[in-house]
Amino acid sequence: MIARSVALKLIEKCPEIQLICPVLLNNGDEKYEKFIKSTKIIVIDGCMTRCATKLVEKREKKPFKRIFIPDMFKKYGIKLTKKLLLNEENENLAVQIMEEIIKELEEVEVKEILKSSKFETLEFFEIAVDKYHFKVPKEGYYFNENDCWIKPEGKTALLGISDYLQNVAADILFVEFPEIGSEIEQFDDAGSFESSKTVLQLISPGTGKTIRVNKALENNPELMNQDPYQRGWFIEIELKDFIEDGELLMKGLGYFEYMKEKIMKEKNIFEHIESEKNV
Amino acid sequence: MSKNYEAEKQTFMGVPRKIIPWWPTIDYDKCNFCMECDKFCPHNVYAKFDDEKHQLKVKNPYNCVVFCRACAKTCAPDALGFPQKSEISNLIKKLRYESLGD
Ligand code: SF4
Ligand code: SF4
Numbered sequence: 001m002i003a004r005s006v007a008l009k010l011i012e013k014c015p016e017i018q019l020i021c022p023v024l025l026n027n028g029d030e031k032y033e034k035f036i037k038s039t040k041i042i043v044i045d046g047c048m049t050r051c052a053t054k055l056v057e058k059r060e061k062k063p064f065k066r067i068f069i070p071d072m073f074k075k076y077g078i079k080l081t082k083k084l085l086l087n088e089e090n091e092n093l094a095v096q097i098m099e100e101i102i103k104e105l106e107e108v109e110v111k112e113i114l115k116s117s118k119f120e121t122l123e124f125f126e127i128a129v130d131k132y133h134f135k136v137p138k139e140g141y142y143f144n145e146n147d148c149w150i151k152p153e154g155k156t157a158l159l160g161i162s163d164y165l166q167n168v169a170a171d172i173l174f175v176e177f178p179e180i181g182s183e184i185e186q187f188d189d190a191g192s193f194e195s196s197k198t199v200l201q202l203i204s205p206g207t208g209k210t211i212r213v214n215k216a217l218e219n220n221p222e223l224m225n226q227d228p229y230q231r232g233w234f235i236e237i238e239l240k241d242f243i244e245d246g247e248l249l250m251k252g253l254g255y256f257e258y259m260k261e262k263i264m265k266e267k268n269i270f271e272h273i274e275s276e277k278n279v
Numbered sequence: 280m281s282k283n284y285e286a287e288k289q290t291f292m293g294v295p296r297k298i299i300p301w302w303p304t305i306d307y308d309k310c311n312f313c314m315e316c317d318k319f320c321p322h323n324v325y326a327k328f329d330d331e332k333h334q335l336k337v338k339n340p341y342n343c344v345v346f347c348r349a350c351a352k353t354c355a356p357d358a359l360g361f362p363q364k365s366e367i368s369n370l371i372k373k374l375r376y377e378s379l380g381d
Pocket of ligand 2: 312
């Protein structure tokens with residue numbers, strides 16, 4: 001019962017976590033084949049038979065984390081009762097376990113983002129103006145005229161700011177994300193970021209639901225300046241209709257041309273940044 | 280930073296900027312003329328008129344970046360309004376579609 005409660009609480013808190021049905025898994029259901037290989041598995045065993053662990057081991061997968069509920073009872077000094085229904089103490093335990101798992105997941109995620117192991121090498125269009133260097137990825141990214149990008153990957157997409165906006169903002173110090181689960185429409189404000197100079201918004205290039213935010217930015221907001229297209233991504237959304245979003249977006253080359261024109265027109269903004277830096 | 284962009288030639292997603300009605304509206308019942316919005320916006324949209332009743336005005340509406348609402352955040356009395364985003368994006372889509380048909 002507690003194992004079930006922990007699992008349900010987890011998906012409630014983090015919609016990107018998925019439950020695996022042990023019966024289907026045991027039947028060797030194809031549906032899970034690829035999924036299990038490519039993702040982190042959290043195993044929650046409720047009793048000594050440890051069915052969940054055994055099922056995952058059968059698939060030759062090492063779980064990311066294993067929770068054995070009786071151990072948790074010991075750890076938090078709670079007595080097991082024979083009753084089938086959860087009492088308040090058990091419920092609290094489930095919440096504690098859930099929070100423990102989430103914290104661990106977040107720490108690992110931040111480490112992974114910082115290591116940037118999962119990002120490929122990008123090819124860029126590049127231009128240098130005075131001391132500033134502007135890059136735009138050639139492929140895979142779409143932009144709106146508000147200098148924000150979207151990188152669709154199947155049904156989801158990462159969002160972030162362009163190298164141009166990063167340069168305009170100068171050193172980014174704080175980020176403010178939208179809530180996980182919030183619905184964002186194209187051109188809605190999808191969070192903000194603050195530098196010593198200004199507060200800017202990320203204006204969403206796409207419509208969808210926020211499913212993940214880049215936790216690494218909370219302690220390392222400079223990633224948005226250093227690597228705006230990859231490690232400095234801002235949020236992830238579940239796309240509603242990217243074909244429709246695409247009608248008002250530009251591809252890499254289109255945005256690069258637009259950005260160049262804008263840089264020339266707004267050169268005064270950069271001169272302004274320069275003079276502030278020199279103070 | 281007082282340069283005026285050549286609004287005549289501006290476009291947004293290929294649509295002439297001049298036919299997209301996007302800029303802030305000041306609610307003079309709420310505005311206290313603190314000028315935070317003007318200080319914030321780098322695009323010379325607002326202007327100050329010291330001798331007039333309404334000391335703040337939207338002087339260059341077409342300099343305003345379509346879909347930007349950033350200055351509204353700096354306005355403590357919440358005196359700045361913007362058009363409905365969906366109406367504007369539908370209008371842009373429609374205008375783009377029409378111009379493709381030419
Ligand atoms: S919305 Fe943006 S561009 Fe328009 S006036 Fe405000 S800050 Fe300036
Ligand atoms: S920030 Fe708000 S209150 Fe201040 S001048 Fe602008 S509109 Fe008026």
